[in-house]
Amino acid sequence: MAGEIPDLIAQERTGTGKGAARQARRDGLVPGIVFGGDNDPLPINIPFNVLLKKLRAGRFKSTLFNMKVEGHDDVRVICRDVQRDVVKDLPTHVDFMRLRRTTKINLYIPVEVVGEESCPGLRKGGVLTLVRPEVELVVTAGDIPDHITIDVSGANIGDSITISSVTLPDGAKATIDRDFVIANVSAPSGLRSSGDDEEAEAEDAGEEAAEE
Numbered sequence: 001m002a003g004e005i006p007d008l009i010a011q012e013r014t015g016t017g018k019g020a021a022r023q024a025r026r027d028g029l030v031p032g033i034v035f036g037g038d039n040d041p042l043p044i045n046i047p048f049n050v051l052l053k054k055l056r057a058g059r060f061k062s063t064l065f066n067m068k069v070e071g072h073d074d075v076r077v078i079c080r081d082v083q084r085d086v087v088k089d090l091p092t093h094v095d096f097m098r099l100r101r102t103t104k105i106n107l108y109i110p111v112e113v114v115g116e117e118s119c120p121g122l123r124k125g126g127v128l129t130l131v132r133p134e135v136e137l138v139v140t141a142g143d144i145p146d147h148i149t150i151d152v153s154g155a156n157i158g159d160s161i162t163i164s165s166v167t168l169p170d171g172a173k174a175t176i177d178r179d180f181v182i183a184n185v186s187a188p189s190g191l192r193s194s195g196d197d198e199e200a201e202a203e204d205a206g207e208e209a210a211e212e
Contacts, residue, residue: 007068008067009069010034010044010045011029030045030092031093031094034069035097042069048090052091055082059108062136063079064099076098100141101140101143109144109146110147110148111182113149114151115155122155137172140172143171148168149166160184161183163179
């Protein structure tokens, strides 16, 4: 089930308005707000360097965080907006939404592969390519899987594993409607090159016969 949710440590911001926000930025902090749920909005500050590192890591808006603010209960949050400086493109304000356990959210879930030892395609020298190391799913906040599993034990060279072959957790579904590919087993590069050469020779022979 749910894996370890990363902590995001913030400070409660004393004072609101533009003056307090400007002071926070001068102090190396990014002002923000936590809203939603049954509690009042909570003004916060997050260390600039911490926030910037997480933003550069990617998928900040689709990552669930456990927000820790001294004097308040920990709460699960997800980012809903990041305002940036129009010139420097650096964060100037961030909005987080509290999540109830029943809230539906979009998250990228890692893919785990099993069955490689008995995969006939790999035994023949094939290569497994994980097209999507993560899959975006709609999940329930209180029941987030730490991964989904694909089984390649029956895959031969040329086979693909698509989302329709994956057993998703209860209440979860893919955000893409079509039956997209997650992984495939392809021939070794040497065999592919040999096959390409043979096709080219056959084409050349066909062209020569047509000229005669």
